[in-house]
Structure formats: C-alpha cells, structure tokens
Amino acid sequence: MDLIFATGNEHKIREISKMLSNRFNLLGLKDIQCFVDIPETSNTIQGNAILKAQYVYDNYGKNCFAEDTGLEIKALDMRPGVFSARYAGEAKSSEANIAKVLEELGSLEGREARFRTVIAYILDGNIMTFEGIIEGHIAHQKMGTDGFGYDPIFIPENETRTFAQMSAKEKNEISHRARAFKKFMNHLNL
Numbered sequence: 001m002d003l004i005f006a007t008g009n010e011h012k013i014r015e016i017s018k019m020l021s022n023r024f025n026l027l028g029l030k031d032i033q034c035f036v037d038i039p040e041t042s043n044t045i046q047g048n049a050i051l052k053a054q055y056v057y058d059n060y061g062k063n064c065f066a067e068d069t070g071l072e073i074k075a076l077d078m079r080p081g082v083f084s085a086r087y088a089g090e091a092k093s094s095e096a097n098i099a100k101v102l103e104e105l106g107s108l109e110g111r112e113a114r115f116r117t118v119i120a121y122i123l124d125g126n127i128m129t130f131e132g133i134i135e136g137h138i139a140h141q142k143m144g145t146d147g148f149g150y151d152p153i154f155i156p157e158n159e160t161r162t163f164a165q166m167s168a169k170e171k172n173e174i175s176h177r178a179r180a181f182k183k184f185m186n187h188l189n190l
C-alpha cells in the first residue's frame with residue numbers, strides 16, 4: 001500500500017523508510033510529481049505540519065502525512081522552534097543555522113534543548129496529529145558527520161554523543177521523529 005510523505009527532504013524520507021513496515025511503499029513529494037516548496041506560514045510546528053499535509057490533500061486529492069520539526073533551546077526562550085529551518089536566513093543553511101545557535105549560546109553552561117516533531121496525517125479530509133519529543137542539550141561545538149540539520153550540535157539525554165555521531169539506527173531508536181512516527185503507526189494499528 002502506498003503511503004505518501006509530504007516532504008521533499010531526502011534525509012527525512014530515509015529515516016522514516018527505515019522505520020516503516022514493508023506493508024507500505026513510502027512515496028515522497030517528487031514521486032507524486034509535486035515539486036513545490038510548500039509554504040510554511042504557520043507560527044506553530046503543528047500548524048506547519050498540517051499545512052503541508054493539507055496542501056497535498058487539496059491539490060492532489062491524496063491521503064498523506066507530513067511532519068514539521070523544531071529545535072527548542074531553553075536559554076534562547078525556546079528559539080529557533082518553528083523558525084528552525086530559516087533561523088539564519090532564507091537560504092535554510094544548516095551550517096549557518098548551527099553557527100548562529102552556537103554564537104547566541106556562547107560559553108553558557110545551561111544548554112538544555114529539545115527536538116519536537118509533529119506528524120499530521122490526513123485521511124479523507126480528517127486530520128490527526130502525533131507529537132514526538134527528545135530532550136537533550138546543545139554541544140559547545142559541532143561533533144560528528146552523520147544525520148542532518150542540527151544533528152552535529154544536539155546531544156540527546158543519557159548520551160555523550162551528538163545525533164551526528166550516532167548511527168542512523170541509534171538515532172532512529174530515540175529520536176523525536178521516531179517517537180512521533182511510532183504513535184502514528186500505533187494509530188494505524190501497526
């Protein structure tokens with residue numbers, strides 16, 4: 001059975017496809033010939049997840065799920081949060097976003113942070129949402145080369161390594177996205 005993931009982000013597709021039962025064939029936006037960068041105009045993570053799923057449902061008439069993720073840092077009043085992708089500007093550069101976060105935190109010791117993912121699933125026009133959170137803290141410098149986005153500076157709870165220093169399997173066992181996805185799969189009774 002086809003399951004449409006309303007994203008063009010290949011990293012996210014790769015992570016989700018590794019968690020998915022082989023009953024499903026995961027399709028991204030490109031697979032349904034959608035090449036639009038769906039505008040994320042909501043001021044909440046949940047709102048943006050819903051916007052993306054609703055866009056595909058409205059324009060392609062297909063049931064699908066979408067997700068939105070934000071990094072919330074306590075000392076920065078929970079920024080970048082919903083602005084995580086564009087934190088350092090419209091270029092959406094992970095390098096620049098990381099540099100901005102590290103600069104803003106400076107040598108501060110209280111670096112508690114969390115990733116929050118909301119998955120929005122739209123089925124015949126009805127929307128359901130599922131949230132996943134991983135607590136952790138921000139490293140003093142980038143470490144590791146795996147993963148994507150803010151992974152090189154995020155150290156999850158009970159760990160000394162960043163997500164970027166972990167294997168994809170290790171990240172997938174505890175990540176915000178995995179936690180939200182597990183709830184979604186439970187809802188589908190899988």
Ligand code: IMP
Pocket residue numbers: 009067068069070071084085086094097147148149150151163175177
């Ligand atoms: P969005 O959900 O695609 O809007 O992503 C928001 C921002 O968070 C982007 O800069 C992503 O690169 C980043 N991001 C999303 N998911 C992850 C993750 O699992 N690890 C690290 N960064 C992420």
